[in-house]
Amino acid sequence: MELTDIIKEENLVLKKSKLLTDNVMHYCPGCTHGVVHKLIAEVIEELNIQDQTIGVSPVGCSVFAYNYIDIDWAEAAHGRAPAVATAISRLHPEKYVFTYQGDGDLASIGCAEIMHACNRGENIVVVFINNAIYGMTGGQMAPTTLLGQVTSTTPYGRDAKLNGFPMKITELLAQLDGTCYVTRQSADTPAAVRKTKNALKKAFQNTRRQKGVSFVEVVGTCNSGWKMSPVDANKWMREHMFEKYPLGDIKDI
Amino acid sequence: MAKFRGAVVVDTEHCKGCSLCVVACPTKVLDLHPNVNGKGYHYAYMKNPEACIGCASCGLVCPDSVITVYKKNVE
Numbered sequence: 107m108e109l110t111d112i113i114k115e116e117n118l119v120l121k122k123s124k125l126l127t128d129n130v131m132h133y134c135p136g137c138t139h140g141v142v143h144k145l146i147a148e149v150i151e152e153l154n155i156q157d158q159t160i161g162v163s164p165v166g167c168s169v170f171a172y173n174y175i176d177i178d179w180a181e182a183a184h185g186r187a188p189a190v191a192t193a194i195s196r197l198h199p200e201k202y203v204f205t206y207q208g209d210g211d212l213a214s215i216g217c218a219e220i221m222h223a224c225n226r227g228e229n230i231v232v233v234f235i236n237n238a239i240y241g242m243t244g245g246q247m248a249p250t251t252l253l254g255q256v257t258s259t260t261p262y263g264r265d266a267k268l269n270g271f272p273m274k275i276t277e278l279l280a281q282l283d284g285t286c287y288v289t290r291q292s293a294d295t296p297a298a299v300r301k302t303k304n305a306l307k308k309a310f311q312n313t314r315r316q317k318g319v320s321f322v323e324v325v326g327t328c329n330s331g332w333k334m335s336p337v338d339a340n341k342w343m344r345e346h347m348f349e350k351y352p353l354g355d356i357k358d359i
Numbered sequence: 360m361a362k363f364r365g366a367v368v369v370d371t372e373h374c375k376g377c378s379l380c381v382v383a384c385p386t387k388v389l390d391l392h393p394n395v396n397g398k399g400y401h402y403a404y405m406k407n408p409e410a411c412i413g414c415a416s417c418g419l420v421c422p423d424s425v426i427t428v429y430k431k432n433v434e
Contacts, residue, residue: 112366136377140422296416
């Protein structure tokens with residue numbers, strides 16, 4: 107059988123989501139952001155809520171998220187995406203509102219905002235990409251950086267005496283009564299990508315249940331910041347990150 | 360012989376050559392091409408097209424959504 111016999115419209119099983127724009131993503135090769143953008147676009151397309159979804163993009167590598175997914179967006183100041191999403195969801199309670207934040211944005215400068223948004227039980231979805239580093243600014247230490255991990259500001263590895271301990275913010279948020287669904291996923295293998303998509307779908311569907319914040323953490327890689335190839339970065343993530351940040355649902359009510 | 364035959368079409372100009380699809384492929388169909396695209400990346404291509412079963416694992420892990428997958432039942 108020739109390839110031209112297989113490459114036909116009726117045999118199509120997977121193609122680029124219609125919600126993803128033709129802009130070439132500025133992310134480094136192999137970046138987890140690209141996979142999660144794709145999954146968010148696919149979930150919104152499958153739920154058919156393109157005209158009812160409002161995203162809030164953060165500061166960090168994903169600051170240009172509004173260039174890539176064809177929905178309505180707002181851009182928030184560093185770490186303040188949950189506060190902006192709170193306002194949008196209260197003014198437009200019929201819309202699906204989500205924030206898309208990295209670990210420097212959410213766990214460091216935006217720690218107060220996410221804590222109180224989750225404690226108030228706002229009706230929003232939070233997508234949290236945890237790659238244990240500040241990728242955009244050149245690979246500095248983030249609150250989620252692992253002990254012993256080398257970054258540009260911890261050249262001898264993170265030392266607990268000097269820099270404190272890695273922050274498991276997802277577990278902290280799961281203890282708050284305002285969250286209804288808290289989960290940690292990854293996007294390194296096809297199976298993990300499918301699980302993450304299901305988690306995101308559930309999170310968006312929870313918006314209609316009006317039960318509070320749905321929080322989806324995706325443990326990702328920053329191969330430029332970690333100074334590894336994309337394949338090695340995924341391997342390193344499986345070996346080291348999953349030990350500190352175990353995958354799975356933490357809370358589901 | 361495999362029940363299904365698949366085919367992968369890569370948008371070579373937008374591929375960044377991260378090779379995540381190469382390691383995700385269970386039947387070792389894909390590899391990075393010795394040539395480069397306009398941006399200087401070695402793009403992914405079907406090195407061994409007969410082995411493709413159309414499972415779409417490559418497309419799932421692709422961060423830049425440059426992979427389109429087709430699958431046909433051959434029985």
